[in-house]
Amino acid sequence: MESHRPVTLLSVDDDPLSLELISHALEQPGLRILTCNSPLRALDIARDEHPQIVLLDLMMPGMSGLELLKQLVAMDPTVDVILLTAHYSTEAAVEAIQYGACDYLNKPLQVERLQERVGGLIAEWRRRNKVQRLDAESLEANQFQGIIGHSALMLEVFARLRRIGPHFQTALITGPTGTGKELVAQALHRLSPVASGPFVICNCAAIPENLVESELFGHLKGSFTGAISDKTGLFEAAHNGVLFLDELGELPLAAQAKLLRAIQQQEIQRIGATHVRKVNVRIVAATNRDLLADVERKAFREDLFFRLSMVEVKLPPLASRPDDIPLLIRHFIRQFSTRYGKEFEGLRRRAEALLVRYHWPGNVRDLENAIGYACMMAEPPWVDVNDLPSRIRTAEVQAPGSDTLLVTLDEIQRLHAQKVLAAVGGNKVKAAGVLGVSRATLYRLLSSGGTAASGEDGDHEQHDANG
Amino acid sequence: MLHFKVCLIGSFGVGKTSLVKRFVSSIYDDRYLTTVGVRVDRRELRAAGHDVTLVLWDLAGEDNFTGLSMKHLRGMSGYILVVDGTRRDSYLAALRLQGEVAAEHPDARFVLLANKSDLREDWEISPIELEGLSGEGWNVHATSAKTGDGVEEAFEQLAGTLVEAALSAAQTA
Numbered sequence: 001m002e003s004h005r006p007v008t009l010l011s012v013d014d015d016p017l018s019l020e021l022i023s024h025a026l027e028q029p030g031l032r033i034l035t036c037n038s039p040l041r042a043l044d045i046a047r048d049e050h051p052q053i054v055l056l057d058l059m060m061p062g063m064s065g066l067e068l069l070k071q072l073v074a075m076d077p078t079v080d081v082i083l084l085t086a087h088y089s090t091e092a093a094v095e096a097i098q099y100g101a102c103d104y105l106n107k108p109l110q111v112e113r114l115q116e117r118v119g120g121l122i123a124e125w126r127r128r129n130k131v132q133r134l135d136a137e138s139l140e141a142n143q144f145q146g147i148i149g150h151s152a153l154m155l156e157v158f159a160r161l162r163r164i165g166p167h168f169q170t171a172l173i174t175g176p177t178g179t180g181k182e183l184v185a186q187a188l189h190r191l192s193p194v195a196s197g198p199f200v201i202c203n204c205a206a207i208p209e210n211l212v213e214s215e216l217f218g219h220l221k222g223s224f225t226g227a228i229s230d231k232t233g234l235f236e237a238a239h240n241g242v243l244f245l246d247e248l249g250e251l252p253l254a255a256q257a258k259l260l261r262a263i264q265q266q267e268i269q270r271i272g273a274t275h276v277r278k279v280n281v282r283i284v285a286a287t288n289r290d291l292l293a294d295v296e297r298k299a300f301r302e303d304l305f306f307r308l309s310m311v312e313v314k315l316p317p318l319a320s321r322p323d324d325i326p327l328l329i330r331h332f333i334r335q336f337s338t339r340y341g342k343e344f345e346g347l348r349r350r351a352e353a354l355l356v357r358y359h360w361p362g363n364v365r366d367l368e369n370a371i372g373y374a375c376m377m378a379e380p381p382w383v384d385v386n387d388l389p390s391r392i393r394t395a396e397v398q399a400p401g402s403d404t405l406l407v408t409l410d411e412i413q414r415l416h417a418q419k420v421l422a423a424v425g426g427n428k429v430k431a432a433g434v435l436g437v438s439r440a441t442l443y444r445l446l447s448s449g450g451t452a453a454s455g456e457d458g459d460h461e462q463h464d465a466n467g
Numbered sequence: 468m469l470h471f472k473v474c475l476i477g478s479f480g481v482g483k484t485s486l487v488k489r490f491v492s493s494i495y496d497d498r499y500l501t502t503v504g505v506r507v508d509r510r511e512l513r514a515a516g517h518d519v520t521l522v523l524w525d526l527a528g529e530d531n532f533t534g535l536s537m538k539h540l541r542g543m544s545g546y547i548l549v550v551d552g553t554r555r556d557s558y559l560a561a562l563r564l565q566g567e568v569a570a571e572h573p574d575a576r577f578v579l580l581a582n583k584s585d586l587r588e589d590w591e592i593s594p595i596e597l598e599g600l601s602g603e604g605w606n607v608h609a610t611s612a613k614t615g616d617g618v619e620e621a622f623e624q625l626a627g628t629l630v631e632a633a634l635s636a637a638q639t640a
């Protein structure tokens with residue numbers, strides 16, 4: 001099993017007594033110890049055995065420890081090398097670190113310190129190993145039909161899809177752009193009894209208005225200018241399967257009437273044809289518009305809206321489910337690692353924290369693009385804050401007209417406080433709770449930088465005067 | 468008035484932002500808000516008999532420099548390497564960073580601050596190691612952004628070094 005994969009340590013020293021002491025001191029289950037008394041042979045062993053940890057004596061005949069250190073690190077940049085120096089020399093220590101050693105110890109070796117340092121490294125290697133495994137497990141466990149998520153909001157969505165999937169004739173997926181509506185449509189197809197039938201996508205926004213009906217229902221040759229041959233419509237193409245009408249809100253009113261008829265009667269009429277054809281098509285429609293508002297201003301047919309909204313799946317914006325963000329990050333990191341042939345372990349913690357806090361106006365698609373960009377920019381194995389697109393890095397300091405880099409921490413705090421306050425609908429008690437500060441501090445944050453919090457709500461707490 | 472750009476460099480969480488805050492406005496805050504990008508502050512002081520403005524660039528913590536952060540260092544006269552005394556990794560990272568930065572900015576002067584001296588019982592670097600660095604010609608100070616111990620002296624010493632360097636450069640020119 002992976003968790004028992006031993007950590008390998010290579011100890012290189014020309015003094016056999018020293019090697020014996022080290023082997024003895026470090027002997028423990030799960031640690032494979034190799035020893036070697038010649039620097040030249042050490043390189044061969046390292047190449048063959050891939051030790052994660054190397055203990056290296058600085059003074060050896062043949063090749064200096066520093067030279068060997070350089071070569072070991074060049075061969076495997078992830079190796080942890082601890083340099084052992086006979087007497088403490090700051091210069092050598094500094095040099096060793098700058099050549100890539102992870103630490104140095106003085107001889108005579110203090111067994112306890114040696115055990116402590118090596119123990120720390122072993123624990124670190126085990127942890128990395130485990131994190132990788134947990135990642136894999138958690139991605140498998142926290143997805144449904146390829147849709148990633150484990151927030152309460154998404155679990156609700158999954159439960160709904162599971163219930164709807166086998167039975168729906170029509171379904172409406174709503175949610176802001178980039179929340180995964182197309183993924184959900186595909187999931188519904190896979191869960192439906194017609195999973196082996198076609199899944200046909202029609203992007204209603206992408207078809208010119210005068211061609212919509214011909215696209216959906218087909219036409220006969222000569223039925224209008226440009227109809228140079230018979231054409232099968234998407235409805236017929238989706239026979240015994242699912243037709244996905246993306247961006248349904250963009251469908252012209254005239255086509256809406258025909259769509260409703262097609263759904264209700266399960267029959268269509270090609271343009272120019274005199275007879276109707278029977279079809280068996282399940283409809284999944286998606287929109288990021290507020291269709292009800294469109295109904296009210298007569299831009300969308302009420303009867304079609306009610307027919308479709310009988311079965312509705314609402315996708316929540318990404319910012320409302322920050323717990324999903326780390327999972328999605330891992331998913332996309334993996335995806336882009338493969339795509340770009342770069343091996344990333346993940347994001348540095350503060351880069352991840354930044355992404356979790358971001359407001360994601362473009363939702364998951366936006367996050368996907370950000371990770372894609374970062375994976376392109378970053379040097380493996382880690383993605384850090386500086387690799388992220390600048391609009392995300394500087395999101396919290398976007399004061400109009402200010403140079404976003406040259407902004408004080410106070411300014412960032414004030415803007416963040418304002419954002420949180422807006423997000424909780426102006427409730428200062430809630431905002432203070434979210435920010436983890438007292439209300440008095442919140443007032444101070446809001447009033448710093450000249451824009452005093454206006455419209456007091458009768459609180460007794462004092463807030464600082466400006467200036 | 469002499470102006471110097473000075474960058475604060477070191478691993479994350481070692482106290483760069485706190486040190487600047489302490490030096491510029493005598494404030495200390497226990498909360499940790501990681502720095503994103505760069506934050507620039509300034510303070511005027513007298514050093515080596517001259518009025519000096521230090522323009523302090525507080526960078527996001529790094530264990531090593533990517534091209535991007537290197538860019539922020541452009542035009543600096545000096546830098547402050549900050550180490551969290553309670554974290555050996557931050558000390559080793561500073562030794563590494565010093566190599567990287569000195570290679571690109573051989574003329575820049577620097578001081579090393581071993582910060583969080585108020586937590587000295589928990590330190591993971593030994594006095595011998597710090598003394599060794601002093602012996603090699605490094606300027607090393609123990610500081611606490613929390614209590615203010617050593618902070619003023621450290622910044623002042625760097626400012627003094629920068630003044631001297633600037634004056635001797637002017638003379639030879």
Ligand SMILES: Nc1nc2c(ncn2[C@@H]2O[C@H](COP(=O)(O)OP(=O)(O)OP(=O)(O)O)[C@@H](O)[C@H]2O)c(=O)[nH]1
Pocket residue numbers: 477478479480481482483484485486496497498499500501502503526527528529582583584585586610611612613614
């Ligand atoms: N006890 C103690 N804590 C300190 C001291 N200096 C900073 N801290 C704390 O250490 C944490 C990190 O401090 P920051 O000043 O934000 O560190 P930084 O180096 O700017 O971190 P990044 O911006 O992430 O690179 C905060 O919780 C500080 O309150 C100190 O001298 N003593």
Ligand SMILES: Nc1ncnc2c1ncn2[C@@H]1O[C@H](COP(=O)(O)OP(=O)(O)O)[C@@H](O)[C@H]1O
Pocket residue numbers: 146147148149175176177178179180181182183184328331364365368
């Ligand atoms: N929950 C999710 N898990 C994994 N990928 C997702 C998720 N939500 C969205 N995506 C990805 O984000 C992108 C945008 O999703 P999409 O379904 O096209 O959004 P919409 O149709 O709502 O605008 C796609 O690449 C999709 O694979």
Ligand SMILES: [Mg+2]
Pocket residue numbers: 178181182246
């Ligand atoms: Mg879409």
Ligand SMILES: [Mg+2]
Pocket residue numbers: 483484485500501502525526527528
């Ligand atoms: Mg900081």
